[in-house]
Amino acid sequence: MTVNKLSFFASGNGDSVLLKAGGTTIMTDIHYCQGHADPDDDSKPDFTPQIRDACTDDCLDLFVLTHPDKDHVRGAGDVFYLGPPEDWVSDPDEGDPLILIKEIWCSPYAANGAYDEDESKLILGEIRRRKELQSTPAADKDGNRLVVRSVDDAVVSGRFGNAEWRVLAPTQAEAHIPEPKKGELRESCNPTSLGIRWTVTVNGGKNHILLLGDATVAVLERIHDKILLKDPAALDWHVLLAVHHCSRRSLGWVVNPGKDEEFIESKKALKVLGRQLGSGYVVSSSRRFGRDVTPPSSHARNRYYKILAETDDLTKVMQADRDRFLVTGSNGDGKPEHVIFDLTASGPSRRKQAKPLAAPAVASSVGGGGSYG
Structure with a gap:
C-alpha cells in the first residue's frame, strides 16, 4: 500500500520532521534526546521506530539539515550511520543497524564553515566528508x-x-556568518536556515508543506520582497511549521531589548506566512505553552491563530481555528504527542492518536539555538 504521511515528532523545542511520499522518505532535522540535564523540560517519547519503519532496508533517502543548532542536530549519530557507506554494518550481530542516509541537503553555512558544538560535530563532520x-x-x-x-x-x-x-532560503549572503573576533559573541546561525516548501501530489491533489527552520524576521522580509511579490504561489501551504518553535522574533522586531521590550510585528513576514490553503494546520514543534521561558511564545501563537482564522481580530478566532494549531509538546492533557497527517487527494488529514504515547524512553534538556522570545 502506498503511504503518504507527514510526521512532526514530539522532541521538546526541536525539529524532527519525517515526510513519507510513496516510496520516498525525507527527514528534516532531528532532535533525538538523551539524558536529564533539565528536569523541568517535557519528557519526549522515542521516535526512532517510526523513522525505521518509514525507511526501506534501513536507508533514509534524504536528510535535510536546516541549520546546525543543537535543537536541529542532537542525536543524529544515535539514529543515523555517519561515515563511509562501505563501512556501514547493515546486519549487526545485536540490535538494529543505524540508518544509512543516502543523500544530505544543507545550506552553504553547514558545508563551508559552520562552527562545531558537541551536538553538531558528527553531522557536520559527515557533511564535510x-x-x-x-x-x-x-x-x-x-x-x-x-x-x-x-x-x-x-x-x-x-x-x-x-x-x-x-x-x-537562505541566500548566499544569509548563509555567510563570519567567525567572531576575539571577545565577541558568535552570531546566531538561524538566518542560515535552509527553507523549503515541499509538495506531495496524491491522485491529482496537492499537499503543500512549508518548513522554514529558524528563519529570522529579516529572512522572511527578504522572502516577501524577492519571492512573494513575484511568485506568491511558491509560499502556499496546507501545513506550516511555526517558525523557530513558535518564536515571536520570527514575526517581528524587538525594540530596545532588555529595556521595555516593545515588539513591532512585521507585516511582510506575516504575509509570507499567511498563504494558507483551505483549512490548513500550523504545527509548533515546541514544549507546551504556559512556561515562563520562550519560545514558544503566546504572542506568536495568537498571531498564528489569526492566520488560521484569516482575521486580524483575535475575538473572531473560533475554537475550530484554534484546534488547527497543534503543539507537539502537549496534546491537550499536557503530554507530548507526535502530530501526524495522512496526505490525501483532498489535502492533509490529521491522524488522531489512538491512545496517549507510552512512557517516554528518552528525555533531555531543551535544545538551544539562537535568540528566543
Whole structure:
C-alpha cells in the first residue's frame, strides 16, 4: 500500500520532521534526546521506530539539515550511520543497524564553515566528508551524496523521488556568518536556515508543506520582497511549521531589548506566512505553552491563530481555528504527542492518536539555538 504521511515528532523545542511520499522518505532535522540535564523540560517519547519503519532496508533517502543548532542536530549519530557507506554494518550481530542516509541537503553555512558544538560535530563532520568526495566517482554513491542549496542557485526547484521541492532560503549572503573576533559573541546561525516548501501530489491533489527552520524576521522580509511579490504561489501551504518553535522574533522586531521590550510585528513576514490553503494546520514543534521561558511564545501563537482564522481580530478566532494549531509538546492533557497527517487527494488529514504515547524512553534538556522570545 502506498503511504503518504507527514510526521512532526514530539522532541521538546526541536525539529524532527519525517515526510513519507510513496516510496520516498525525507527527514528534516532531528532532535533525538538523551539524558536529564533539565528536569523541568517535557519528557519526549522515542521516535526512532517510526523513522525505521518509514525507511526501506534501513536507508533514509534524504536528510535535510536546516541549520546546525543543537535543537536541529542532537542525536543524529544515535539514529543515523555517519561515515563511509562501505563501512556501514547493515546486519549487526545485536540490535538494529543505524540508518544509512543516502543523500544530505544543507545550506552553504553547514558545508563551508559552520562552527562545531558537541551536538553538531558528527553531522557536520559527515557533511564535510561528503563534500571532500565531490568531483570524484564516489560522490554519487548512496551514503556519499551531498547537495548544498541556496536560493541563489541556478536551480531552486525540482523533484526528489515522489516529492517536489522549492528552496526559499537562505541566500548566499544569509548563509555567510563570519567567525567572531576575539571577545565577541558568535552570531546566531538561524538566518542560515535552509527553507523549503515541499509538495506531495496524491491522485491529482496537492499537499503543500512549508518548513522554514529558524528563519529570522529579516529572512522572511527578504522572502516577501524577492519571492512573494513575484511568485506568491511558491509560499502556499496546507501545513506550516511555526517558525523557530513558535518564536515571536520570527514575526517581528524587538525594540530596545532588555529595556521595555516593545515588539513591532512585521507585516511582510506575516504575509509570507499567511498563504494558507483551505483549512490548513500550523504545527509548533515546541514544549507546551504556559512556561515562563520562550519560545514558544503566546504572542506568536495568537498571531498564528489569526492566520488560521484569516482575521486580524483575535475575538473572531473560533475554537475550530484554534484546534488547527497543534503543539507537539502537549496534546491537550499536557503530554507530548507526535502530530501526524495522512496526505490525501483532498489535502492533509490529521491522524488522531489512538491512545496517549507510552512512557517516554528518552528525555533531555531543551535544545538551544539562537535568540528566543
